[in-house]
Amino acid sequence: MTTYAIVDIETTGTNPKEDRIFQFGCVFVENGEIVGRFATMIHPGRSISPQIQHLTHTTNKDVRHSPYFEDVAPTIYELLSGTVFVAHNIHFDYRFLNAELERCGCERLQLKGIDTVELAQILFPTEISFRLSDLSESLGLAHERPHQADSDAEVTAQLFIALEQRLASLPLCTIKELSRLSKTLSMQTGEFIAKYVQYSKLPNQFPELIEIEKIALQKQHLALFDYTLQESNYPKSKQAKQKWVKGKLEYRASQQSLMNAIYKHYTEETPPKDLIIESETGSGKTIGYLFPASFVATPDQPLIISTASILLQHQLLQQDIPKVNDVVPQHLRAIIMKGKSHYLDLERFAQSLKEPTPVKQVQLFQMMLLVWLTETKTGDLDELNLLSINHPYFESISHRGVEHLQPENPFYEVDFLRFLYAQAKQSNVWITNHSFLAYESQREVPLLPETPYLLIDEAHHLPDALEKTATKQVNTAQLLHTIQAIDQNNWLKKWAETDVLDTEVVYAVDLYEQLLAQLSESIEDLNTSFYADNRFIVDEFILTKEFRDTLSATKERMIQKLMQTLEDCLVIQQRIMQSTANNKSLYLAHELEEIERIRALFQLISQAADVFQQWFYQWQPTVVHRLSVRSRSKTLSYELIDFEASKVRQTVWYKRVKRIVYLGATMTVPGDKKYLARKLGILDAQIKVMPVAFDYQTQGALFVLSSPEEETGKVVSITEAIRSILMNYKESVLVLFTSHQQLQEVYQALHFELLQNGREIFAQGIGGSRQKLLKKFTQSKSAVLFGADSFWEGLDLPADQLKLLVVTKLPFENPKRPLVSARYHYLTKVGQNPFKQESLPKAMIKLRQGFGRLIRSSTDRGMMIVLDERMDQAKYASKIKRAFPPELVIKSGNLRELKQALADFFNHEKK
Numbered sequence: 001m002t003t004y005a006i007v008d009i010e011t012t013g014t015n016p017k018e019d020r021i022f023q024f025g026c027v028f029v030e031n032g033e034i035v036g037r038f039a040t041m042i043h044p045g046r047s048i049s050p051q052i053q054h055l056t057h058t059t060n061k062d063v064r065h066s067p068y069f070e071d072v073a074p075t076i077y078e079l080l081s082g083t084v085f086v087a088h089n090i091h092f093d094y095r096f097l098n099a100e101l102e103r104c105g106c107e108r109l110q111l112k113g114i115d116t117v118e119l120a121q122i123l124f125p126t127e128i129s130f131r132l133s134d135l136s137e138s139l140g141l142a143h144e145r146p147h148q149a150d151s152d153a154e155v156t157a158q159l160f161i162a163l164e165q166r167l168a169s170l171p172l173c174t175i176k177e178l179s180r181l182s183k184t185l186s187m188q189t190g191e192f193i194a195k196y197v198q199y200s201k202l203p204n205q206f207p208e209l210i211e212i213e214k215i216a217l218q219k220q221h222l223a224l225f226d227y228t229l230q231e232s233n234y235p236k237s238k239q240a241k242q243k244w245v246k247g248k249l250e251y252r253a254s255q256q257s258l259m260n261a262i263y264k265h266y267t268e269e270t271p272p273k274d275l276i277i278e279s280e281t282g283s284g285k286t287i288g289y290l291f292p293a294s295f296v297a298t299p300d301q302p303l304i305i306s307t308a309s310i311l312l313q314h315q316l317l318q319q320d321i322p323k324v325n326d327v328v329p330q331h332l333r334a335i336i337m338k339g340k341s342h343y344l345d346l347e348r349f350a351q352s353l354k355e356p357t358p359v360k361q362v363q364l365f366q367m368m369l370l371v372w373l374t375e376t377k378t379g380d381l382d383e384l385n386l387l388s389i390n391h392p393y394f395e396s397i398s399h400r401g402v403e404h405l406q407p408e409n410p411f412y413e414v415d416f417l418r419f420l421y422a423q424a425k426q427s428n429v430w431i432t433n434h435s436f437l438a439y440e441s442q443r444e445v446p447l448l449p450e451t452p453y454l455l456i457d458e459a460h461h462l463p464d465a466l467e468k469t470a471t472k473q474v475n476t477a478q479l480l481h482t483i484q485a486i487d488q489n490n491w492l493k494k495w496a497e498t499d500v501l502d503t504e505v506v507y508a509v510d511l512y513e514q515l516l517a518q519l520s521e522s523i524e525d526l527n528t529s530f531y532a533d534n535r536f537i538v539d540e541f542i543l544t545k546e547f548r549d550t551l552s553a554t555k556e557r558m559i560q561k562l563m564q565t566l567e568d569c570l571v572i573q574q575r576i577m578q579s580t581a582n583n584k585s586l587y588l589a590h591e592l593e594e595i596e597r598i599r600a601l602f603q604l605i606s607q608a609a610d611v612f613q614q615w616f617y618q619w620q621p622t623v624v625h626r627l628s629v630r631s632r633s634k635t636l637s638y639e640l641i642d643f644e645a646s647k648v649r650q651t652v653w654y655k656r657v658k659r660i661v662y663l664g665a666t667m668t669v670p671g672d673k674k675y676l677a678r679k680l681g682i683l684d685a686q687i688k689v690m691p692v693a694f695d696y697q698t699q700g701a702l703f704v705l706s707s708p709e710e711e712t713g714k715v716v717s718i719t720e721a722i723r724s725i726l727m728n729y730k731e732s733v734l735v736l737f738t739s740h741q742q743l744q745e746v747y748q749a750l751h752f753e754l755l756q757n758g759r760e761i762f763a764q765g766i767g768g769s770r771q772k773l774l775k776k777f778t779q780s781k782s783a784v785l786f787g788a789d790s791f792w793e794g795l796d797l798p799a800d801q802l803k804l805l806v807v808t809k810l811p812f813e814n815p816k817r818p819l820v821s822a823r824y825h826y827l828t829k830v831g832q833n834p835f836k837q838e839s840l841p842k843a844m845i846k847l848r849q850g851f852g853r854l855i856r857s858s859t860d861r862g863m864m865i866v867l868d869e870r871m872d873q874a875k876y877a878s879k880i881k882r883a884f885p886p887e888l889v890i891k892s893g894n895l896r897e898l899k900q901a902l903a904d905f906f907n908h909e910k911k
Helices: 050-056 069-080 090-103 116-123 132-139 149-168 172-184 189-198 238-245 253-267 285-293 310-325 346-353 360-372 392-397 416-424 434-442 459-470 476-489 491-496 503-532 553-582 589-617 675-680 715-728 740-756 770-779 818-829 834-851 877-881 895-910
Strands: 004-011 021-030 033-041 084-087 113-115 209-212 215-218 274-278 303-307 334-336 429-433 451-457 472-475 540-543 623-630 635-642 657-664 686-689 700-705 733-736 761-763 784-787 804-807 862-866 890-893
Touching (some): 004 090, 004 149, 021 069, 021 149, 050 740, 084 090, 113 116, 116 149, 116 189, 116 360, 149 189, 172 215, 253 274, 253 285, 253 657, 274 675, 285 310, 285 451, 285 657, 303 310, 346 360, 346 392, 360 392, 429 434, 434 459, 451 459, 459 635, 459 657, 459 675, 476 503, 476 589, 476 635, 491 503, 503 553, 503 635, 540 818, 553 589, 623 818, 675 834, 715 733, 715 740, 715 895, 740 761, 740 784, 761 770, 770 784, 804 834, 818 834, 834 877, 862 895, 890 895
Parallel strands (some): 274 657, 274 686, 303 451, 700 862, 733 804, 761 784, 804 862
Antiparallel strands (some): 004 021, 021 033, 209 215, 540 623, 623 635
């Protein structure tokens, strides 16, 4: 019988030569059950740092009377002898423990070992995080004292048992493939997987699975749309709606007007095509548009919903639509429509398994995917929650479109993208995002259907999405990497040795490789030349025609050489593709795959030629030529940004829909009701503002901190103000910055000080992803979160989680940034006031979005503090205050008065 010893240690640091163990925990597992435990505190013989004390909740006093490691080393060695060593990140625990045993005169452990991190990545592939605390929470494992050895060992043992159970539940073909790929896993983790081959079942013993080419997959079931036989008319009155809701949905008065406005717009022939609706955060917008949609949308005429993010797409599908379906007669059946590269191409994945790779990371990805395929019904790679989804391996197995599939391939009938399109025909709601919608204009064949109904949620993001998608660019780092990979792997030359190619094409491929080397050299020379010019040593540079005409003769020759090389490449590409087209019927499947790879390369070179041609030689009044500089790698990105790309009437999708609703909390700006309409080019759009849903006079407060003008926005004054606020308010606080650099400087000034007082700062760009930071923040009652950019909006925190928001500086764009300056110059040329019609409205919208984080229901209360006196003293102060609800009480004063305002507002709440 195998005994597994699940071990965890806590140490004074990460260096075994200098640091020491001060906690040891071990749990023994046999036959899937815990059979014993051992734990002890250890005197490390040195001080435990404040950071480690805070992390482990262990003080120097706690270990003062504990035994030294020399005293317990023989016991630990004896306990572990004959076991299989298991740890979460085994390389750290096993290496550190052996170093300590050796230091104390004991023999090194010679045990087999298993790493639960790697096992969890393989067997639980859709987890967001593989940290022990995150896994334990996700799997429902009790973890009462994180970062204490006995508790960590206990929960790792529970995790190990769960991993054993998951492994035992997989079909035989999956286990065999995992075993084949597991040779590079840590220590004996691969052996542990291999032993389950004898226990696994055949796929036909799993009614939900099928096996194709040694890969187990979920069976696909295409359900037809279920039309209701019940006649139902849309309930226009409040009373009629409440009968439908039947207490199953929280019905808000503000939703009444929203529902009726949307239903009227979609069903009447007379209104204009475009309707802009402003409905404040927390007013129930999503239910407000889904409810009327259920009375009009059909599979033949579906409602297309475009959201600002993929996260919101899944929230709609998994949370909001099921709620609405509980009360409406005609259910909404929805699909999420993403770009084809989001989906796994089973043909390409199966082919990758047949091509051995020595790269451990790729093998780990393959094992994760094999397990995931026994779970997924969509093939959507986003389900994997991988930060490394842009890894070249995923580019090689992601979908390129159904037109690239081979009907004779065994995976054709179960292809994920084909199944998605089949589901779409049986759905009355299509959910996508702004980027997908914007990209519709660049597709040869539109993917979205012609329909009467389009709703754009969080529509204030649409102009940026349209501009970003329309931006043309050459990222020279990526282009040079692609060319370098061709040279290193020699795959183009290998393809040229295919028997069906004639001598002329073989010669053309050889010449093309020479041209690619020349192209790489030309780009590097040009980059170096630009980088050596002091005028370009900035994050971004805007090239004007006037400046272009002043470039040196040396740079001009480099540009001409680059353009000539690209032109030669295009000629050779055409010759090669013509030959492959003539001989297409002679190629085998894997050779056709190589041709698609070559086609993608040729397309990349063609796009580069097009961008460089426009960037250096063509000038349009609406297009900016930007050079983005990456100083570390000395590479440049050549970009063409069209300031008129946000005009929706020039898009393909606009012409294919009959009625459009643009919805959001910040659709208008006080004093400029048509701000968004102007950016979108729909000045004739109808604009409606829904009634205010909350009592801001009692639910909210705004305080502007007065400070000497020369101190406003400086790190020292911001740090002092935040320190004072945190001393007087002990619950969670969100602090919003306009500068990442300033955020980090304030963090460095306050982090250690707060940590010593038992309070932690979570900071964007320092403590993990946005999702992880928010998770940590919501789990703490007194945490401080520093955020910028995306943290200004889209935070849906629990009602009692956030009651105080601090804004360090008014969120104006930096007018000295070249692109911002170029935009303002363009607006001036077309007769607009850049400050009044761009800068000020953007800042007002950001402030409203920030304030919207506080009050999202009728019971929420929250206070915003602005550490920028300009909000009180600047000429535009009265205008910017109009960004907030008129009922909101706005006060200003010094730090002493701020402390009193905090006490008054939150003491009133307690009463």
